[in-house]
Amino acid sequence: MLTKSSTELVRQRNSVLVLSVLRRHGALAHTEISDFTGLSSATISAITTELEKAQIIEKSEQQPASGRGRPRVLLRQRRDCGYLIVVIISSDAVQYSLVDYAGKLIDRFSEERSHDPSGAVRFVAGVRAGLSRILDRSKISQEKVLLISISSKGLVNSTEPVLVWSPIFGSEQIDFESALRPEWQAKVILDNETLLVAAALGAREEIVKGADFRALAALSLGHSVGLGIVRRGNQTGQEISAPNFGHMLHMANGGLCRCGTRGCIEAYAGFYAILRSAFEVPLDTIPAKFVPVAELDKIAAKARQGHRVPAFAFRQAGLALGNGLSRMLSLTERMPIAITGPGTRYYDLLRQGIEEGLGQSHIVRMEGMPEIRVVADEQILVFEGHLNRALSVIDEDIVLSGVQGIQASATIQESG
Amino acid sequence: MLTKSSTELVRQRNSVLVLSVLRRHGALAHTEISDFTGLSSATISAITTELEKAQIIEKSEQQPASGRGRPRVLLRQRRDCGYLIVVIISSDAVQYSLVDYAGKLIDRFSEERSHDPSGAVRFVAGVRAGLSRILDRSKISQEKVLLISISSKGLVNSTEPVLVWSPIFGSEQIDFESALRPEWQAKVILDNETLLVAAALGAREEIVKGADFRALAALSLGHSVGLGIVRRGNQTGQEISAPNFGHMLHMANGGLCRCGTRGCIEAYAGFYAILRSAFEVPLDTIPAKFVPVAELDKIAAKARQGHRVPAFAFRQAGLALGNGLSRMLSLTERMPIAITGPGTRYYDLLRQGIEEGLGQSHIVRMEGMPEIRVVADEQILVFEGHLNRALSVIDEDIVLSGVQGIQASATIQESG
DNA sequence: ATTTTTTTCTCGACAGTCGAGAAATTTAGT
DNA sequence: ACTAAATTTCTCGACTGTCGAGAAAAAAAT
16 A cells, blocks of 8 residues: 655655765765765755754764865764664573664673573563663663664564564563563564674675665574575665574474474574484484584584585585575575574585585576575674664654654753 | 655655555545545645646546535546556467556457467567557557556566566566567566466455555466465555465475476476376376366366375375475465465365475464465456556556656647 | 865755635535 | 535645755865
8 A cells, every 4th residue: 555755754764864874974074965865965954954953963073174175064973862772682692782873882791591491581581680780881871772672593573572483482472572661661673683694794785786786695504594584675775584494394294393393494404403413313303402512513523524424414404405595595586695603614514415405496497506605703793783773773763753852852942 | 775755756656646546446536535545635636637737637527416515526547548458478378458547448359379389489479469469459559558568477587577487488588578679669567477366366455454464475276386475565555576486396306397397396286297196107207288177177076086096196286385385484474375276176185285284384383374265266366466567557657757748748739 | 365175054946735714516494 | 596504626825845056164275
């Protein structure tokens, strides 16, 4: 259904555009903003004075004039305009980061996660405690926290911050919004971890390729298997999705997965699955909860020495991944695939299987093998994805609600 | 990447909105348009007078006033504002339809397709001849044809009207744009047939459910297997895609498919595959080019009588479909599935397999079985999809280019 | 001191939407 | 027959938004 447009919408959109340009390129002068956005200088003036009144951006202090002419006045976001807390949930720890509106990291710590399965209630309490702690440490008032951006592996509700399924808590759902709501007024968003990796890679790619960028998939290999897809939208930025790839069906009635289903991709390509396969344990054995990476390293070493069974385990894993990716490509357009996560260290062993698995499908035979790259530093990408996403959400929120509100209160202060 | 907005864009958008409302609900009065669009009466006046000057809509002749008050003046699209040719390519015929801008069918005929494999060049020539013929028969000038909307089974390029792969011509690509370009100035669009079915069903659903509508998949069963997905977009209408579902990998190293690959879904669920399986022919036999439906009816009859082997063939087909659908659901959100096409007559035999195949995946076990409906009248839906899609494309084009151009020429005429 | 160059800011023109109320036109009531 | 009520369409002025042009500002070069 189409929806009506209005002139105010135009202003909103262009304001968000200005903020996003400012974010992407740092402090910019009037004319540069005009160049990047395509908006006229007059419009930039109007928008920036409005944003400045609303205390969202500020004129940078005079800097030594370089070159002739009237010196530029750089505009930048006000760092203290608002703050963002990033919560990254991984299998063994929860990392909390406090970030200012300009994207600068202010404080960070991790808390070990006890491996007791005592469940979601206790875990949520831990998260609440962690959030309080990071706020206390930095002496920032709670209202200044505009957004809490959370990520986890697993399946996430697309509209609300609800963790629908996770490797840790299974089907025990966690609704972060309601869990934090009485205490925190900030908006809460939740994203799949690999989705954020994909978003970060997509943003990088868009900077390089510009309008040529079409789509990209990120495949994260580790204890579990995640996939994120980012696609260039019609007009409004990027579209991202995090399918339930690790638990997509690889083979009917196949190996038993941690999730209780048989034949998931993860039941062949997750770390525990490779271990199980390398030790020739029956495929319907209930899989280990946690596998030390050192253990897998040993198997990889043997495989590299030419031992048949461990090599076969990696190959099977690769096949499951390749088949799964080929199925994804059958349902989407052709796109490059970036492989990240701790599993990349075994890419030499997985590669042949992945390529063979890909090659078994019609789409790949027709369009050719997709480009595959290995990308390290998954952690950095996750954080980068958080920032990209969270800050642009903040931008929108500020423009949507903030400008009028803050501006109104500013005028009251002036007149009062 | 975000892009700038302007006030003219607002007008364009709202003009398209008015046209689309007019199309959906037929002739409407001023106030009704205002209600449907949410735009104010004044704006409707401005837009409609502009569209009327540009000869895109017209005031309907006075009709008997019902109720008190000033009688309504109904507005409707001008039928002769432009025309549309719909070309539906199926395995045994090509159907040509001439439709006016109000969606009314003016002329239609089908041309048998000779089953010789002489290839794409000859086929394209046939299409050109068919287009000329329908134009001749109706005495409409070629410039009045604004759009040629083509559909086929197979895989279609997402940006250009290029048939990338089809059951008929295989990988022999057909670029309809360049094939028709010197002769026809009209815009050419090409869509997968099942995509149009999905689009039509989606549009129907949106009328019923309104904003509650999220997404829907259409599965077409026949000689080949097609899938169309329609999703509600962020803001601008619906997003539709036609994946290469029939040739998605069902089982590595599985049965030989018509496309030459092994293990495609179609190699289990296409008509020829069911036949092959029912006759216990080895799965690597090169499949029949064309299967008479009567043949399959016989097998179905036997299966319904309780014969094991034919029943098993249908069950295997269902399993392949169910597994494939479960994989699709792993990559998208949960959505209802509408099954169409000639294969629906065997749905009683396929059903158990489909449900079992779906149930083998984690996502279905977690979210529950998706809603499955059987929808007959695929042909009607295909045509309806063509119309929905083509006419809204025309609306956009008219507003984008037409209004200014036509208006300009109108003022010249006035002053001249 | 003047000119040149570069950047920012301001003004008037133009496009779009909206609310209110005038104008048009029919039905109902007396 | 005439008037009042109802309903729809149209018009006007206010408001918001963008843009181009040119004025104003401010530093470097001459």
